[in-house]
Amino acid sequence: MPGASSVEIRKVNKHHGQFHALKDVDLDILPGKVTCLIGPSGSGKSTLLRCINFLDEYESGEIRIDGQLIGYQSPGGARMPGRTLREIRRSIGMVFQQFNLWPHMTALGNVTEGLIRVRGLPKTEAERRAREALEKVGLSDKMASHPSRLSGGQQQRVAIARTLAMEPRLMLFDEPTSALDPELVGEVLNVMKTLATEGMTMVVVTHEMGFAAHVADQVAFMEKGELVSVDVPDKILHNPQDSRIKAFLRTYHERNSF
C-alpha cells in the first residue's frame, strides 16, 4: 500500500494515576506490516495502543509516526496544538472492542460523519465514499440501519468501514473480536486479513492466537507494563524463551482446550 505508515516507540512511560502502566516501552512498527500485541489482562496493551494516537497521553519517551512526534512539539516539550494533533489522527484509524458506533446515526451516517466534519467533503461525495467502504466490508444492504439493528459482527464491520473511509495509513485494533459471539468472529477477522494483504500497517491487540500466528509479521508480548519480547510469530507463540510468555501461553491453552 503506498504511504503505509511506520511507528517508532522509544522509552515510553505512562501512568494512570499512581499506577505505572507503561515502563520504558520500545517497539518498531514497520510500514505495511501487521504487529500483534498480546499479554495478560492489565499488562498495558490498550494503553500502548491508545498512546499511538495520543488518546492516552504518554508522559515521557517518544512516539513517532512516519518520523513525526505525536502529542508533543518536541521530545519532553510542550503539548502539540489540538489542530495539529487532529491532523495526524486523521490518518490513523482505530477500532475498539465495543465498536463505539454512534447509535443515533445510521450505518451510512456513522461513516459519512468523519468525511463531512473532518475531511470537509460535500455530502454526496461523502456518501459515495461511505457506500464504497461499507461495500468493502460486505454491508451494502445495511447502510440505512441504525447500529441497534445490527449484529455485533456487522457493527464491528461498520466501525472498520468508518475508519477505512478516512483512508488511514495506519490502523489500530483493540481486541476487535473480543465482544463478539464466536460465530461472528470470522467475518471480522476476514476483513482484517484482507486489509493486511493489501499492505495496511496494522497494530492489533488480540487474544486470537490463530490470527497472530497466521497474519502477524511480528508479535509483541507485554506484561506488567513492560514490553517483554518482540519477534516473528513462530518464535513467540511456538518457541518462547521467556518464562513469562510460556506461563501466559500455558494458561491460554488451558482455557481454550476442551
Next chain:
Amino acid sequence: MFSVATFLSSFEPLFWAARFTLLISVLGIALGLVIAALVCAAALSRFAPFRWLAALWVSFLRGVPLLVQLLLFYYLLPVIGIDVPALVAAVVTVGICASAYISEIWRGAIMALPTGQVAAATAIGMAPRDIWTRIILPQAFKLSLPALVNELILLVKASSLVSVVGILELTRASQAQAATTFRPLEVYLAAACIYLLINLFLAALGRYLEHRLAV
C-alpha cells in the same frame, strides 16, 4: 349541593389567572434552560474553579426552598437599588431555581453516554466542537427529555408559590374566587381541571418530541 353552574362559571376568571401560571412556568423554564446550559458547561469544565462555582450554584438553589428564594429575591432587589415588577422577579427566580435542577439533569444525561463514542470521534480527528454538537448533545438531549418534562410539570405546580410576591396566578385566584362565591369545592375543582389540562398537554408535547427524536 354541588353546583354545576358555579363550577362551569369558575373557569373563565381562572383561565385568565392561569395565563400567569403558564407565563411564569414557560418563561421560567426557558430562562432555566439557558442558565442550565452554562452551569452544566461549568460543571463539566476542566477548570476546577468553574466546577466549584457550578457545585455551589446547584447546592444552594436545590437546598433552599423556592418560596424562600422568591421572598429573598423580591426583598433583596430593592435593597441593591433594582426596581423590577413582581412578575419579572418571579420569572427570574423560577428560572434560576430551575437551572439548578436542569443542569443536573443534563450533566447526568451526558455522563450516561458511553465514553467510547467520544473516543471514536476523537480518534478520527473530530474537533471538540463537532463532538459536542454532533455526538454528545443530540443524544444527551433526547435522553434528558422525560426528566425535563417532569421538571416543567413540577414548575407549573410550584409556580403557585409566586403568589407570595403578589401575583394573582391560578392558585391564588382560586382562593380569591372561593372566598367571594363561598363555593370552594366547585372553584378548586375547576382549578384542578385547569392544572391537569396544562400538564397533560406538556406531557403530550414531551412525548411528541421524544418520538420526533427517536432513532
